[in-house]
Amino acid sequence: MELNDRKKMILQAIIDEYIVSAEPVGSRAISKKNELGLSSATIRNEMADLEEMGFLIQPHTSAGRIPSDVGYRFYVNSLMHRYKMGIEAIEQLERELRSKITRLDKTIMRAGYLAAALTDYTTVISTPVGESMEINKLDLVPISDDAVMFIIVTRTVKSRMIKTQLTADECTIVAQVLNNMLAGKTAEDISYDTIHEIEKICCGKLGIEPKVMINLLHFVYESISELDDGEIYVENAKSILKYPEYRDIDKAREIFSFLEDKNNLKKLVAQTDNEGIKAKIGTENEPEILKDSSLVTVNYSLDGKAVGKLAVIGPKRMNYSQVFASLDLISNEIDKLIGYISKDEE
Amino acid sequence: MELNDRKKMILQAIIDEYIVSAEPVGSRAISKKNELGLSSATIRNEMADLEEMGFLIQPHTSAGRIPSDVGYRFYVNSLMHRYKMGIEAIEQLERELRSKITRLDKTIMRAGYLAAALTDYTTVISTPVGESMEINKLDLVPISDDAVMFIIVTRTVKSRMIKTQLTADECTIVAQVLNNMLAGKTAEDISYDTIHEIEKICCGKLGIEPKVMINLLHFVYESISELDDGEIYVENAKSILKYPEYRDIDKAREIFSFLEDKNNLKKLVAQTDNEGIKAKIGTENEPEILKDSSLVTVNYSLDGKAVGKLAVIGPKRMNYSQVFASLDLISNEIDKLIGYISKDEE
DNA sequence: ATTAGCACTCGACTAATTTGAGTGCTAATA
């Protein structure tokens, strides 16, 4: 059987309708819209065909049709009219996103928040993984008699408290060595040998107690390794409760639990490494729990290299058109902003 | 009518039962437990009395009784047997809490998480407000041609990106001035006059462009002011969905929205400034939305001064005994840990 | 090829009914 233009239009009308109503769509409803000028009987025949071809599903004999995963897929690939953001929406977004440029990770969080606000679905956003981040400065600040704060400045700032016997003066000296040896490098440039060398310098020439130094460097190394770990933020998880597909409270709880475990999310977001905006519909998603949901992802990049992901999670009948447009807009804005934060653009 | 011992025991038995079952408790259920050796008829009479006295409520004629807010209040004040944490639970908690001492705020977050894990209710925890925090160090690190990272180290580390035309050398100099003028002080010690003085020094003797300097100091001042703002974290919000009192998904959504707005939480947590562990039951809570929930709060302190709050939010029939014990334990641990992080204890 | 017409299906809704946990009261009992 052939998927002619009329069938396509009917399929599109059904999906458009289902996206807003969340109820099985009947032939009469489509016919009444009168865009096609066809009677319900004709539509009915076409719908039967579309069902046979796998694009539609009938929940039970006397109900209307709902789109199958295949139907959605075809819709997203070929039918959906790309929604265009209004110019004032774009400008507003730019303003909102730029108003609070304080640190890369804050900006990323804000972008996730805005994507959630724009789409009213749940968003997941990952911060850049550190490999591409050059260390600008390191510091050791004594904050009590037996503890120092270790600080690494890249495009963002990470810190951790280390319990150690270093004196304030020793902190200054060691910090200087650390900067000499490590500043300008990225996390992956730094091997354990480098750390070892630092140890030799400090314990040798500078006469710092080896035991103290080893302990300290252990944490320093750990912190640097952790630079690679991107963070993941979830925004607007509560929107889940808004959609009838998650009316079953146990289902909602399952999803909440899933979203709460960052490992799940990292895996999820890592699975999609393609260019551009991609949708994973229903069973196309690996995790069983998302088989009734859709995931739309986009990369944002830095120096042309993809470094982070922004994802929207919602019901399968999500408003793909709007979600695509929102993600497109926001990822572009982030790209611009990251460049702006990290280099001298604008 | 007098609330004699037998009535008290019956009330206690009813509430204990209702806490686990969430179903109206009938006379037979109490009688069958046989701890009192009374027939259901006798219990029935006593229950009628307790209802008349306002401790119990009968949802409808042919149902058992549930505790009223007054009933819970009496239970919490006088009836509840204080649950004692097992020694190994305590030790485990200490281990878990200490294993990741990196920064004060991380530790606080972790405490909130552990309280949630221990009680399986939602927790809200606020970080110390900054007034008591001494500035250890300030720094300006250039991270691109037109942006520097401004860093303040107290017991924790805060940073923000500032767009400015300062050169690397100028950064070093200004940072030095900032440290001379501000290190060792607390946020409230620093007035706008101090900032003004810094401006004079930098622009005068050091010859830095006033426009650049004013812009920079504006953000510096803002950042220092923000030191006072405690953060608020919510953990385990999803547990809401677990309890039958929130089965109504719209109610659950309302609570989620409430929990999402940090202003609500700040207000909520600010309202309870008493010593020790306090419960607010049902309508004792200000926000209308919590009228079917209970809130248990505890302060944690630093140098004997209350600086932050830990709160548990759950259904009115929460396991008060266990929640009280958990909060008691955790707040004590935090007290110890904060001392440890900030000063030289242990 | 399209559509009007019609019998048929089946979930959703409503009303009627049954069930049973729990009560309050009364009379018997210790």
Next chain:
DNA sequence: TATTAGCACTCAAATTAGTCGAGTGCTAAT
């Protein structure tokens, strides 16, 4: 006098039966 067994009564919740209507598939007419 306090307690309890016994029983009639109540009422929400669960079950069953019955109705409604949106929607289908098929057939015959256009």
